[in-house]
Amino acid sequence: MKKIQPYVFILPSLLLTLVLGVYPLLWALRYMFYDYAGYGTANYVGLDNFARLMRDAEYWNSVKNTFIYSGGKLILTLPLSLILAVVLNKAFRGRQLLRAIYFLPTIISASVMSIVFFIIFNAYNGMANQFLMKYHLISSPINWLGADYAMLTTILIAVWGAVGNYMLLFLAGLQGIPNDLYEAASLDGANATQKMFKITIPMLGPVLQMIVMYAITVALKGYESIMVFTGGGPYGKTDVMYLYVFKQFFPISADTASMQRFGYGSAVGFASAIIVGAVTALYFYFSRKMDKIY
Secondary structure (H helix, E strand, C coil): CCCCHHHHHHHHHHHHHHHHHHHHHHHHHHHCCEECCCCCCCEECCCHHHHHHHHCHHHHHHHHHHHHHHHHHHHHHHHHHHHHHHHHCCCCCCHHHHHHHHHHHHHCCHHHHHHHHHHHCCCCCCHHHHHHHHCCCCCCCCCCCCCCCHHHHHHHHHHHHHHHHHHHHHHHHHCCCCHHHHHHHHHCCCCHHHHHHHHHHHHCHHHHHHHHHHHHHHHHHCCHHHHHHCCCCCCCCCCCHHHHHHHHHCCCCHHHCCCCCHHHHHHHHHHHHHHHHHHHHHHHHHCHHHHHCC
């Protein structure tokens, strides 16, 4: 009985993984080679879906937008999260409250967060424009959801939602750095900047490697808040890879209600996974030295 007991405990998780993970993956891999709308007969088309993918300007526009969105999010989020983690790792009254406040956006639903920011950045009566005009920082309302600012606004919202999560991960890594190193550096006359670049960042090497890898994959695969906030618009300016994949399977508006393409969507999803995997592999290759910093 004791030999069977461990397998009984993992059986529910194993079944869920098979039903919700492995089976859908195998299903998608099969239908990559079919023309299938989700109902009726699935017609075998071979590599036609991939040939179509290579000519699909909308998809490659979404790939470009994905790298713009991911790059902007990472460049802003990771340094800001690290700085917050360093500050909130110090002993002072109220730091636990501040940690909770900064972490709070992480636990808010992406849909709810996007709707709230949609109201804030409304071009006509949004609070962002009202605030800026009240203090004479702008003379006329800014169309935050227009073609010129939609991607920037989307990145800023993504940063707001992600900073607390990465701050917590950096805090966990900072807990493992001995205070003796900072005390010795202070005796040698090192300032805060020197401590950051000579002690904190090198000692965080392996942890930083994993955090950046996690941040890259999350950013490349993110689409939920964009789907609610802009729907990929205007004119595809904020359309990203996995939102484009999602739209092949499920309508997100009345305009796409009759456009389900399960076969083509499977091919697009496979190509997107290859792109994410390739970027992650390249990152691991170029970040190998971070493992040896300790």
